[in-house]
Amino acid sequence: MHTSAPHSTLSREKPTAADTAIDLRDLRKGFGTGDRRVVAVDGVSIAVRRGEIVALLGPNGAGKTTTIDMLLGLTKPDSGSVSILGASPSAATSTGSIAAVLQTGGLLSDLSVGETVQLIASLYGRDALSRVPEVLKNTDLEELKRRRVSKCSGGEQQRIKFALALIASPDVLVLDEPTAGMDVNARRRFWTVMREQAETGRTIIFATHYLEEAEKFAHRTIVMNHGKVVADAPTAELRSSLGARLISATLPSEGRDDLLSSLAVAAGISDVRVDADRLFLRAADSDTVAVQLITAGAHDLEVIAPTLETAFAALTENS
CATH class of the missing domain: 3.40.50.300 (P-loop containing nucleotide triphosphate hydrolases)
Structure with missing residues (x-):
């Protein structure tokens, strides 16, 4: 991270x-x-x-x-x-x-x-x-x-x-x-x-x-x-302090390529990856991204707040 x-x-x-x-x-x-x-x-x-x-x-x-x-x-x-x-x-x-x-x-x-x-x-x-x-x-x-x-x-x-x-x-x-x-x-x-x-x-x-x-x-x-x-x-x-939250959701069957393209270039979004039909990403503004995903037909949405472990890893990485 x-x-x-x-x-x-x-x-x-x-x-x-x-x-x-x-x-x-x-x-x-x-x-x-x-x-x-x-x-x-x-x-x-x-x-x-x-x-x-x-x-x-x-x-x-x-x-x-x-x-x-x-x-x-x-x-x-x-x-x-x-x-x-x-x-x-x-x-x-x-x-x-x-x-x-x-x-x-x-x-x-x-x-x-x-x-x-x-x-x-x-x-x-x-x-x-x-x-x-x-x-x-x-x-x-x-x-x-x-x-x-x-x-x-x-x-x-x-x-x-x-x-x-x-x-x-x-x-x-x-x-x-x-x-x-x-x-x-x-x-x-x-x-x-x-x-x-x-x-x-x-x-x-x-x-x-x-x-x-x-x-x-x-x-x-x-x-x-x-x-x-x-x-x-x-x-x-x-x-x-790192702001970004981990978001995961099951992608919709239609329009998924357009959705992924829009997320890939959006500000405040990082670490975008897809495993089977499951999307994973980090977002500084998790509420906005969640609305975007649901509007596009994604479901089974999960939002996970940063932990002290993620903050610790980022602070000590390459410092």
């Missing part, structure tokens, strides 16, 4: 300092030297408001994980700045203002699930320890609290990491592929809890390969490619 619309048109106004939970300014990070140097993040600036749920999308190698590592203070940027609630990543981490669920990072395999959560809670004091039963419940770990971590599946271990992130009651949650390894029911429950967390005012930014997760749960979607932000907009706006 092709589009000539400039990616830079998909942008957002920056929140005020008082509203800002995450402020990344002109972050740059490369690895290697000389001819082997790879620029992983190339001038990324992102400001996230308090209470927003933001999805970070991009193909492999887009720079998402490196950006998250710099946000968390795990990697130092070559240039640029990171601020979390007005503080540095290390200060925000030490106070429990920010927590993360990452793909990497091990758990103590010999401890039980309950012991693991209790241990991390003890580092944050009495308030965190008092939250352990609630956190185990919210992460569906109550029935697993006596099971050794080594006996937990990959999805269950992700839920343990989620519990550890919640135990400090952070203001900002950062999630890198948080539902990897979870089954459908666990994923659904996870995002139900995420919504509840956001309703308390927490800010959530998550990287995912599941486009439907971004479409269902993110207020806003940021797309990265080749180390740069190529789109940043409310998720619904991003989904519809």
Whole structure:
């Protein structure tokens, strides 16, 4: 799918300092030297408001994980700045203002699930320890609290990491592929809890390969490619930004050649193809094209709105 619309048109106004939970300014990070140097993040600036749920999308190698590592203070940027609630990543981490669920990072395999959560809670004091039963419940770990971590599946271990992130009651949650390894029911429950967390005012930014997760749960979607932000907009706006809708219809037995000829040269229509008697095309003005098809005798008309997947593909294609 092709589009000539400039990616830079998909942008957002920056929140005020008082509203800002995450402020990344002109972050740059490369690895290697000389001819082997790879620029992983190339001038990324992102400001996230308090209470927003933001999805970070991009193909492999887009720079998402490196950006998250710099946000968390795990990697130092070559240039640029990171601020979390007005503080540095290390200060925000030490106070429990920010927590993360990452793909990497091990758990103590010999401890039980309950012991693991209790241990991390003890580092944050009495308030965190008092939250352990609630956190185990919210992460569906109550029935697993006596099971050794080594006996937990990959999805269950992700839920343990989620519990550890919640135990400090952070203001900002950062999630890198948080539902990897979870089954459908666990994923659904996870995002139900995420919504509840956001309703308390927490800010959530998550990287995912599941486009439907971004479409269902993110207020806003940021797309990265080749180390740069190529789109940043409310998720619904991003989904519809390409405008074109997919239209299909069964062609009439008479006048079909004239109909196809008129569609082929019409403005705003692309990707016209015929499979047997079925016509497929994309149209910016789907209502007008639908009327034209029905007037010409076409039937079994279907109109499909653009999805986040189609927007994602167009934004990352050849950019």
